[in-house]
Amino acid sequence: MKIGVIGYSTSNFGELWDRSPRDLADEVIKESLIKANLDKEKIEALYVGNMLSGILGNQANLASLYAEVLGISVPSFRLEAACASGSIALNNAIQSIKSGAFKTVLVLGIEKMTDHPQDEAVAGLMAAGTDEERASGITFAGLYGLMAQEYLRRYEMTEEDLALVPVKNHYHGSFNPKAQFRNQITVEQVMRSAKIADPLKLLDCSPITDGASAVIISSDPALLKKSKGVEITASQVGSDSVGLTGRQDITSINAAVRASVKAYKEAGIKPASVQVAEVHDCFSIAEVIALEDLGFSKRGRALNDIKDKKMTLFTGKTIVNPSGGLKACGHPVGATGIKQIIEITMQLEREAGKRQVEGAKIGLTHNVGGSGAICAVHILQI
Amino acid sequence: MKIGVIGYSTSNFGELWDRSPRDLADEVIKESLIKANLDKEKIEALYVGNMLSGILGNQANLASLYAEVLGISVPSFRLEAACASGSIALNNAIQSIKSGAFKTVLVLGIEKMTDHPQDEAVAGLMAAGTDEERASGITFAGLYGLMAQEYLRRYEMTEEDLALVPVKNHYHGSFNPKAQFRNQITVEQVMRSAKIADPLKLLDCSPITDGASAVIISSDPALLKKSKGVEITASQVGSDSVGLTGRQDITSINAAVRASVKAYKEAGIKPASVQVAEVHDCFSIAEVIALEDLGFSKRGRALNDIKDKKMTLFTGKTIVNPSGGLKACGHPVGATGIKQIIEITMQLEREAGKRQVEGAKIGLTHNVGGSGAICAVHILQI
Numbered sequence: 001m002k003i004g005v006i007g008y009s010t011s012n013f014g015e016l017w018d019r020s021p022r023d024l025a026d027e028v029i030k031e032s033l034i035k036a037n038l039d040k041e042k043i044e045a046l047y048v049g050n051m052l053s054g055i056l057g058n059q060a061n062l063a064s065l066y067a068e069v070l071g072i073s074v075p076s077f078r079l080e081a082a083c084a085s086g087s088i089a090l091n092n093a094i095q096s097i098k099s100g101a102f103k104t105v106l107v108l109g110i111e112k113m114t115d116h117p118q119d120e121a122v123a124g125l126m127a128a129g130t131d132e133e134r135a136s137g138i139t140f141a142g143l144y145g146l147m148a149q150e151y152l153r154r155y156e157m158t159e160e161d162l163a164l165v166p167v168k169n170h171y172h173g174s175f176n177p178k179a180q181f182r183n184q185i186t187v188e189q190v191m192r193s194a195k196i197a198d199p200l201k202l203l204d205c206s207p208i209t210d211g212a213s214a215v216i217i218s219s220d221p222a223l224l225k226k227s228k229g230v231e232i233t234a235s236q237v238g239s240d241s242v243g244l245t246g247r248q249d250i251t252s253i254n255a256a257v258r259a260s261v262k263a264y265k266e267a268g269i270k271p272a273s274v275q276v277a278e279v280h281d282c283f284s285i286a287e288v289i290a291l292e293d294l295g296f297s298k299r300g301r302a303l304n305d306i307k308d309k310k311m312t313l314f315t316g317k318t319i320v321n322p323s324g325g326l327k328a329c330g331h332p333v334g335a336t337g338i339k340q341i342i343e344i345t346m347q348l349e350r351e352a353g354k355r356q357v358e359g360a361k362i363g364l365t366h367n368v369g370g371s372g373a374i375c376a377v378h379i380l381q382i
Numbered sequence: 383m384k385i386g387v388i389g390y391s392t393s394n395f396g397e398l399w400d401r402s403p404r405d406l407a408d409e410v411i412k413e414s415l416i417k418a419n420l421d422k423e424k425i426e427a428l429y430v431g432n433m434l435s436g437i438l439g440n441q442a443n444l445a446s447l448y449a450e451v452l453g454i455s456v457p458s459f460r461l462e463a464a465c466a467s468g469s470i471a472l473n474n475a476i477q478s479i480k481s482g483a484f485k486t487v488l489v490l491g492i493e494k495m496t497d498h499p500q501d502e503a504v505a506g507l508m509a510a511g512t513d514e515e516r517a518s519g520i521t522f523a524g525l526y527g528l529m530a531q532e533y534l535r536r537y538e539m540t541e542e543d544l545a546l547v548p549v550k551n552h553y554h555g556s557f558n559p560k561a562q563f564r565n566q567i568t569v570e571q572v573m574r575s576a577k578i579a580d581p582l583k584l585l586d587c588s589p590i591t592d593g594a595s596a597v598i599i600s601s602d603p604a605l606l607k608k609s610k611g612v613e614i615t616a617s618q619v620g621s622d623s624v625g626l627t628g629r630q631d632i633t634s635i636n637a638a639v640r641a642s643v644k645a646y647k648e649a650g651i652k653p654a655s656v657q658v659a660e661v662h663d664c665f666s667i668a669e670v671i672a673l674e675d676l677g678f679s680k681r682g683r684a685l686n687d688i689k690d691k692k693m694t695l696f697t698g699k700t701i702v703n704p705s706g707g708l709k710a711c712g713h714p715v716g717a718t719g720i721k722q723i724i725e726i727t728m729q730l731e732r733e734a735g736k737r738q739v740e741g742a743k744i745g746l747t748h749n750v751g752g753s754g755a756i757c758a759v760h761i762l763q764i
Binding site for chain 2: 051052054055058059060061062063064065067068073074075076077078079080081082088091092094095096097098099100101123124126127128129130131134236237238239240241242246254255258369370373374
C-alpha cells in the first residue's frame with residue numbers, strides 16, 4: 001500500500017508568547033488543508049503528538065480538543081512518547097491506514113513550552129526519565145553530558161570537535177525562515193558559552209521552543225495522484241531501557257539502531273542511499289551518535305565526517321539537519337517529529353528554497369524519546 | 383482477520399497505597415502471560431493507556447517504562463484519551479495488528495490516583511475538560527449533574543429512580559472479588575448520601591481508584607487455536623465537542639452513538655443481540671445515557687428498564703456492568719477500558735464465577751473520555 005504526504009504546514013518555531021496552543025493548531029491544520037487542496041471533511045481521523053500539555057498546562061484529552069479545532073467529529077488519538085511523540089503519532093497513523101480503518105489522516109505535533117518558568121519546563125522534561133534519575137537531580141543535559149564524556153574519551157575527540165555540530169546546524173538554520181535561531185555561530189562561540197553539563201555548553205543544547213506542525217497523509221490513489229509524489233516507504237520504532245544505567249553502551253542508542261535496521265529493510269535501501277536526513281540533535285552528542293547509529297558514519301568517525309563537511313549543505317553527500325535541526329530550528333518536543341517529516345518532504349519536492357539539497361530523492365527522519373528509550377525512523381522517497 | 387483475546391489479568395481495584403505503578407504493571411503483565419501460557423518474547427508490541435501519570439506523578443514516556451517492566455525491547459506506545467485511555471490504546475493495538483505490523487500485542491491500562499491529595503486528583507481529572515469549564519470552577523460531577531438535571535426534567539424521572547443505577551451496580555460488585563466496593567446499598571442510602579452536584583449524591587459517583595489491567599490480543603492462528611475463542615469483532619471510536627456547551631443535546635453522548643452505530647455494523651449485530659455489557663457509569667446518569675445511546679433502552683426509558691431489572695444479573699436479558707461498573711468495581715481511569723474487556727472476556731469464557739451471565743455469547747464495552755468528547759465501543763463474541 002502506498003502512503004504519501006499530500007499536505008503539510010509548520011508554524012514558526014520560537015518563543016510564541018502571543019499565541020495559544022489552539023491558535024498554533026488552527027494555523028497548521030488550516031494551512032495543511034490548503035496545501036493539500038483538501039476539504040476538511042476528507043480527513044477521517046486525527047493523530048496528535050504532544051508530551052507536556054498535561055504536566056505544564058493541565059490539559060489532557062488533547063486529541064478531542066484538536067478535533068474541535070479541525071472542526072469535524074472524527075476519531076482522534078493522542079500519542080505521548082516524550083520527545084518522540086510526533087513521529088510516534090505518525091507511526092500509529094500510518095498503521096491505522098494500513099489496517100484499512102482510514103484512508104486520509106491528519107497528524108498534528110504540538111508543544112507550548114515557553115509560557116512556563118524555565119525550571120518548570122526542565123522539570124517537566126525530566127518526566128521522560130526514571131525515578132532514580134530524577135532523585136539524583138540529573139537533567140537531560142546531564143544524561144547527554146555523560147554520553148558525551150564517554151564518547152570523547154573513547155574516540156579521543158575534543159570539545160572543539162563536538163562544537164562542529166551546532167556550528168553546522170546554525171549554518172543550516174540561517175537558511176530556514178521558520179527556525180528559532182537563524183544566526184551563524186563559530187566553534188569559539190560554542191566554547192565560550194556557559195557550561196551546562198560538562199562537556200556540554202549552552203550552544204551544544206537545543207532550546208525550549210513553542211511550535212506546531214501538521215502533515216496530511218493518505219493512501220487514496222486520487223489524492224496521491226494530485227500530490228507531488230512523496231511517499232513514506234518505512235515507519236519503524238525501536239526501544240531500549242528508559243534509564244541510562246540500563247544500557248549496554250552509552251555511546252550508542254540501541255533503540256535507534258533497532259528502528260533504522262528495520263526501516264532500511266522495509267524501504268529496501270541502504271544508509272548510503274540517504275541523501276538528506278533530519279536527526280534528533282537535542283544535544284551535540286546526540287547528532288554524533290545518531291550519525292553512527294544510522295550507518296551514515298563509522299563508529300567513532302562522525303565528528304571527522306562533520307569536519308570534512310560530508311553532512312553540510314552544498315558540500316556533503318548526506319545532508320544532515322538542513323532545517324537547522326533541533327538546535328537551530330528549535331525543539332517544541334511534540335512537534336519536532338512532524339517538522340522533520342515536513343523538512344524532508346519539502347526537500348524531496350524541491351520546495352526547500354535556499355536550503356535545497358539538489359537532487360534529493362531519498363530522505364530519512366530520526367526522532368528520539370528521552371535519553372534513548374524510544375526512537376522512530378521514517379524513510380521518505382519521491 | 384480474526385483477532386482474539388488470548389490472555390488477561392486485572393489487579394484488585396482500590397486504594398493500593400502499598401503498591402507502585404511498576405508493581406501493578408508487573409503483576410498484570412506476568413499474570414496475563416501465564417493466563418495465555420505465552421513466553422514474553424512472543425509479545426511484539428506494547429500499548430499503554432494512562433491519563434494522569436504526567437499530571438499527578440510527573441512521569442511521562444510510560445510506554446518505554448512499562449516495556450522495561452515487560453522485560454523485552456519492543457515498540458511501545460502510550461495513548462491518552464482521558465477516561466477512555468485504556469480502550470483507545472486497545473483500538474490502536476487492534477489497528478496495528480490489522481496493518482500487518484504485529485501479530486501479538488499486550489495492552490496495559492493503568493492508573494495510580496490515591497497516592498495524591500484528593501483535590502489534586504480532581505483537578506487532574508479536570509484536565510479532560512475545557513479552559514472555560516475549568517475557569518468556571520465546575521468539576522466532572524458538576525458537568526454530569528447538569529446532564530442529570532436535564533434528563534430527569536425532560537423525562538419526568540426522580541432522583542430515587544436515578545439511585546437504582548448504583549444500587550444495581552453495587553449488587554453486581556458484591557459478586558466481584560476484585561471490586562473496590564463489595565457492599566450492597568439501598569436507594570435510601572443513596573438518597574441520604576452527601577450531595578455532590580445536584581442531583582448527584584456521593585453514591586451516584588464512581589470513586590478514585592488505583593488499578594492495572596492487561597490483555598494480550600493476537601491474530602496468530604496457532605495462538606487463537608490454543609485460546610478459549612473470544613474474538614474482538616468490532617472496535618470503533620466516536621468523538622464530539624470537548625465542552626458540554628458544544629453539544630446539541632446533553633441527554634445523549636453523540637460520540638457514543640457514532641461509535642456504537644459503526645461497531646454494530648462492523649460486527650454485523652443489533653443492540654438486542656448483546657447479552658452482557660460493561661458501560662461507562664462514572665456517574666449514575668452516565669449509565670442511563672449509555673443504555674439509550676447504545677440502543678439497549680428507548681430514549682427516556684432506561685430507568686424504567688433498570689427498575690424492571692432488565693439489566694440486572696440473574697433477571698435481565700442484557701446484563702449491564704456485571705463487574706460492578708465504575709461505581710462499585712472502581713475507576714482507575716486508564717485501566718477501566720481494559721478491565722471492561724476482561725470482564726466481558728471472562729463472561730464469554732464462562733469464567734465469571736458468581737456473577738456469570740448464563741449463555742453469554744455476545745458482549746460489548748463502552749468507555750467514555752471526559753464528559754463525552756470521545757467514546758470507544760468494542761464488541762466481543764465467542
